Structure formats: structure tokens, C-alpha cells
Amino acid sequence: MSAPQKKTIGRSLLVTSAAVLSSLALTAPVALAAPSPSPTGPSPSASPSVTPPAKMSTVGGARLGLAGTQVNLANGVPVLPKDITARSWIVTDAESGDVLAAHNAHWRLPPASTMKMLFADTVLPKFPKAEKHKVLPSDLAGIGAGSSMVGIKENETYTVHDLWLGVFLRSGNDAVHVLSAMNKGVAKTVAEMNEHAEELQALDTHVVSPDGYDAPGQVSSAYDLTLFARSGLQKKDFREYCSTVTAEFPGATTKNKKGKTVRKPFEIRNTNRLLSGDYDISQYQGIAGVKNGNTTNAGATFTGVAERNGRVLLVTVMNPSKEDHNEVYKETAQLFDWGFKAAGKVEPVGELVPPKGAAGSGAQPAASGQAGGGSGGSGDSGGSDGSGASAKPVTSATAGGGSGGVWTALGITGGLLVLLAAGGFLVNRRWPLPDLVRRRSSRP
Numbered sequence: 001m002s003a004p005q006k007k008t009i010g011r012s013l014l015v016t017s018a019a020v021l022s023s024l025a026l027t028a029p030v031a032l033a034a035p036s037p038s039p040t041g042p043s044p045s046a047s048p049s050v051t052p053p054a055k056m057s058t059v060g061g062a063r064l065g066l067a068g069t070q071v072n073l074a075n076g077v078p079v080l081p082k083d084i085t086a087r088s089w090i091v092t093d094a095e096s097g098d099v100l101a102a103h104n105a106h107w108r109l110p111p112a113s114t115m116k117m118l119f120a121d122t123v124l125p126k127f128p129k130a131e132k133h134k135v136l137p138s139d140l141a142g143i144g145a146g147s148s149m150v151g152i153k154e155n156e157t158y159t160v161h162d163l164w165l166g167v168f169l170r171s172g173n174d175a176v177h178v179l180s181a182m183n184k185g186v187a188k189t190v191a192e193m194n195e196h197a198e199e200l201q202a203l204d205t206h207v208v209s210p211d212g213y214d215a216p217g218q219v220s221s222a223y224d225l226t227l228f229a230r231s232g233l234q235k236k237d238f239r240e241y242c243s244t245v246t247a248e249f250p251g252a253t254t255k256n257k258k259g260k261t262v263r264k265p266f267e268i269r270n271t272n273r274l275l276s277g278d279y280d281i282s283q284y285q286g287i288a289g290v291k292n293g294n295t296t297n298a299g300a301t302f303t304g305v306a307e308r309n310g311r312v313l314l315v316t317v318m319n320p321s322k323e324d325h326n327e328v329y330k331e332t333a334q335l336f337d338w339g340f341k342a343a344g345k346v347e348p349v350g351e352l353v354p355p356k357g358a359a360g361s362g363a364q365p366a367a368s369g370q371a372g373g374g375s376g377g378s379g380d381s382g383g384s385d386g387s388g389a390s391a392k393p394v395t396s397a398t399a400g401g402g403s404g405g406v407w408t409a410l411g412i413t414g415g416l417l418v419l420l421a422a423g424g425f426l427v428n429r430r431w432p433l434p435d436l437v438r439r440r441s442s443r444p
Contacts, residue, residue, distance in 0.1 A: 052087075056106035057204055060223060061350025064105045071101035072347040081334040085322040087299075089331070090222040091339040094230060094305060094312040098348035100339055102222070105350075108204045109318050111220040112293025113148065113171045114301045115212030117228040118205070118220075120167060122196045123183055124237055129161040139181040140174055144213040147173035150268060153252045162250055168241040169270045170249075171293070176211040186210060201353045202227045214297040222316040227352060229290045229303045229314055242289030245270050273329045274304055281326045284333050290314075292328070300328035306336050313339045 051067075058065035071080060080101060088104040099105070134157045143149075150165075150172030152158065158178070166175030180189040189210045197205040202224035208215040232238040248265040256262050270276045272292050274284040286306040293301040299319035306313055315335045320327045 052104040052107045056104070056108075057221075057223075059106070059201055059203055060099060060353050064099065064102055064223060064350040067104055067107075069101070069103045070105070070349040072349060074345075074347070077346045078338055078341045080338055081331075083322075084320075084331050084334065086317045086320045086328070086331055088222040088316075088318040089335060090226055090314075090316050091335050091342075092226055092230075092314045092352055093343060094233070094314045097230075097352040097354075099350040099352065100313075100342055100346050100348060101335075102349060105223040106204055106221050107318075108206075108219040108221055109301075110214060110218060110295065110298035111205075111212055111225060111318075112214075112295040112298035112301045113212040114225050114228075114291050114293040114303055114316075115207065115210070115218070115220060116167055116171065116176065116293075117225065117232050117291045117303065118193050118197060118202075118207065119176060119179075119189070119210045119212075120164070120238055120241070121228055121232040121235070122193045123179055123189060124164065124232075124235060127160045127179075127182060129159065129164070129237065131160045132157050133160070133163075133178065133182055135178055136181070139178045141177075142186060143173050143177055144209070144211075147211070147213060148271075149174045150249060151251075151266075152178060156250065156253060156263075158250060164237070164241050165244065165247045165249060165268065168289075168291070169244060169247060169268045171271055171291075173211040173213060180210050197224065197228075199357065200224075200227045200231055200355050212293055212295070212298075214295045222318050223352075225301070225303045225316045225318075226314050229305060229316070230352060231355070232290070233305060239288070242272075242291060243275070245276050272302075272304070273326050274302075274306075274333060278326055281329055281333075284329075284336065294328075302328045302332055304332050304336070308340050311340060311343050313343065315339065 054067065056065045056067070063070045069080065071077075073079065084103070086103070088107045088109060090102040090105045091100045092098065093100065135152055135154055137154050140152065140154065148171045150167075150170040152163075152166065152172070152174040160179075160182075163175045163179050166172035167179070177186065180186045183189045183192075186209075190207050193207040193210060194205075197203075197207065202220070204219065204221035205224045206217055206219050208218040212218075232242070246267055246269045249268045251264045251266050253261060253263045272287075272289065273281050274287045275289065277283045284304070284306060286308045288305050288307065290303045290305050301316075301318045303314065303316040306315075313336060315332050317328050317332045317335065320331050322331075324330070
């Protein structure tokens with residue numbers, strides 16, 4: 001590691017790096033078992049039309065079902081950026097659940113690797129991060145041609161922690177398939193993801209492939225992807241993984257010149273360019289994840305979370321028509337900038353609904369401008385394996401347990417968790433999001 005990498009970087013520091021976006025997964029339809037799409041929405045299609053449907057879901061508010069841009073402009077509210085070209089986008093307050101502005105929020109589109117947020121929110125609590133797994137050839141079966149990979153090798157052993165770093169940093173479809181194999185198979189994992197999406201009231205979503213690889217009928221929406229991010233961010237491990245900039249990943253076992261068996265790690269870097277930076281874009285101030293994606297059918301997709309001046313926003317952008325390098329991040333940054341200026345001034349156009357089991361009496365999908373109660377996502381669960389919540393703010397973290405040389409954007413906003421008995425739902429609380437990007441020791 002170079003000396004500059006070992007320095008602590010302030011949250012206002014802009015980081016750039018000459019790195020190449022590598023989270024591309026080319027198309028080749030994969031037939032995987034999945035439940036039928038929800039009857040509450042239109043049938044999914046593999047190739048969505050150029051224009052949004054006239055009728056879309058009204059979960060979260062009636063205006064969110066309308067085509068076009070929805071925002072309440074008034075005196076003191078900044079004008080939306082004029083050069084946003086995405087087919088669909090949404091800007092929300094992550095804590096209150098207010099939708100500050102949206103554009104075709106419920107348009108059912110291919111999600112690419114942003115679907116991995118739902119995969120992680122579904123599967124991450126099941127396995128302790130220190131658990132080890134030896135990869136069988138069958139674990140890597142069925143990975144689509146041209147998929148983004150972290151570099152998992154057959155017959156090598158990895159910790160669950162290693163595998164999740166591969167999912168979040170390199171968008172590794174190989175890591176997703178190994179974790180799915182640990183979860184008793186792709187078909188079971190897909191079924192559980194669809195069930196979890198329905199529990200979150202993400203009714204635009206139909207999962208076919210757990211890694212987000214293009215497949216006929218696989219769709220989600222900017223609204224639903226935001227629900228997945230919000231739910232996932234309630235989990236400590238999810239926050240750690242999605243905010244890690246670089247980590248050490250186990251390489252293949254070889255023998256050195258002396259005949260000794262060695263296994264050297266290699267560095268992996270997060271492909272979220274608002275987090276890691278690139279030659280044409282700087283790290284976004286206060287960014288903490290969440291997940292990017294890019295496939296032939298989906299185009300570029302991204303959901304990000306950022307904190308500034310005590311305000312936490314979520315922005316999702318799907319498929320910009322402008323084809324400039326890193327365009328999805330540039331448009332996301334513009335919407336973040338608008339959101340931080342508009343928050344507290346603009347009247348919401350809808351809200352993020354809670355999971356079904358979160359409001360003791362049973363939350364229902366909202367079909368009007370006044371969506372049904374609460375805010376937040378599914379609660380942390382479990383204990384010391386890291387999948388559970390901490391009642392205290394997280395001040396720092398490392399991606400230990402088999403990985404080293406880690407940057408994490410984990411930090412520190414105050415406040416204890418406020419829990420509802422039903423489902424561990426978190427309401428009006430401060431998440432431990434970053435205000436520093438730190439270089440951590442390679443030792444766990």
C-alpha cells in the first residue's frame with residue numbers, strides 16, 4: 001500500500017482515481033425458476049418500450065403512478081437540473097421516507113446489478129461472516145456469459161465475508177452464485193427474493209436471476225430499488241460492505257519457487273464511482289454506497305445514499321439516454337445536489353412505504369397521495385456475526401476476517417435506534433453513515 005493510501009481522508013476531500021468501470025454484465029438470457037409476477041402490476045417484458053406506460057403503480061402516492069416528472073415547485077425551492085436524461089429516477093429522504101421528486105418512479109425496467117441489493121437484503125442475515133465454504137464446480141454453474149466476476153476459483157475456500165466483498169465491490173456474479181448455492185440453490189434464492197420484495201411492498205419487481213443478469217421478465221423500478229436500499233441499510237453488515245472502497249480478496253492457491261503452498265490476495269476496488277472516484281468524476285461528498293449496475297438491456301443503473309448536514313438522501317437513477325462515460329453517476333450527483341438544497345423546502349410528492357409487517361395493524365400499499373404510515377426499512381436481525389444491529393452508532397469498521405487493506409466509508413451520526421415491536425422496523429433514526437473515508441489496517 002502506498003503512503004497516501006494510509007492517510008485518513010476528510011469527508012469533504014474529493015478523491016479521484018484512474019479506474020475503469022468493470023461492473024458490466026453482457027446479455028444472454030438465463031432461464032431460472034421464479035414465482036409469477038405480482039398481479040398488482042402490468043406483465044413484465046424483457047425489452048421495455050421507449051415510453052413509460054400510461055398506467056403505473058400508485059404505491060407510495062397517486063402522483064408516483066403518473067408519467068413524467070413529479071415535483072412541487074414553489075418559492076424557495078430550487079429548479080431541478082435540466083440535463084437529466086434517465087428514463088426513471090427518484091430522490092427521497094432516507095429517514096422520513098418523503099419522496100422529494102420523481103420521474104416515472106414506478107416504470108418497470110431491467111435493474112442490472114442493482115438487483116444485488118435485494119439479494120443481499122434477503123440472504124446476508126443467513127450466514128455468519130466468518131463461516132467458510134469450499135467452492136464446488138456446481139456452485140459456479142449457470143453464470144451468464146460476459147458476467148462481472150470477482151475471480152472465485154473452484155475448490156478454493158472463502159469466508160462469507162470474502163464473498164460479500166466480491167458481491168458489493170466487484171459486483172461479482174460468481175460470488176452471488178456461490179452464496180446462492182450455500183442457500184440451497186438459485187431457484188430457492190430467487191423465490192425468497194420475490195417473497196421479500198413483496199414483503200417490502202416492492203410490487204414492481206420480478207426476480208428471475210439473483211445477480212441482476214439480463215433475463216426475460218426480470219424488472220424492477222426506481223421506487224423499488226430505493227426500498228431495497230433503505231431496507232438493506234438497516235443492517236450493519238450491509239452498510240459496511242456497500243461503503244467499502246477497497247479490500248483484499250483471496251487469490252488462487254499456488255506453489256512458490258521453494259515449493260511452499262501460498263495463497264496471495266489481490267486488491268479489489270468498488271465500482272461505484274461516486275464512492276471510489278474516477279478520472280472524470282470525484283468522490284461525492286458524504287457518499288456511503290449503495291450499488292451500481294450496467295447491462296445491455298438495462299443500461300446503467302445506480303442507487304446511492306449520501307449524508308450532508310444531518311440529512312440522509314437516497315437517489316436512484318435508471319438508464320440515462322446520454323452515453324457519456326460515468327453518466328449515471330453524474331446525473332445522480334446532480335440530483336443529490338438538488339435534493340440537499342430542496343430538502344426541508346419542497347413539499348413531498350409521495351413517500352416510501354414500510355414493509356407489510358412493520359406497522360402493527362398491517363401496512364397496505366398506498367393508492368393515494370397520503371400513503372400509509374411509518375418510515376424506514378426492515379430491521380437488523382441476529383447477533384454477533386455482524387448481520388445484526390448495534391444499539392450504538394458505529395464509529396469505524398474494517399472488512400476483516402480474511403480481507404485486508406480496506407477503505408470503508410463508515411462513520412458516525414448519533415442517535416440510538418428506535419424500534420417498533422412489529423418486525424424490528426426502524427423509525428426516524430440516524431443511521432451510522434460516513435463522514436470519513438478511512439484507510440484501515442490489513443489485520444482484522
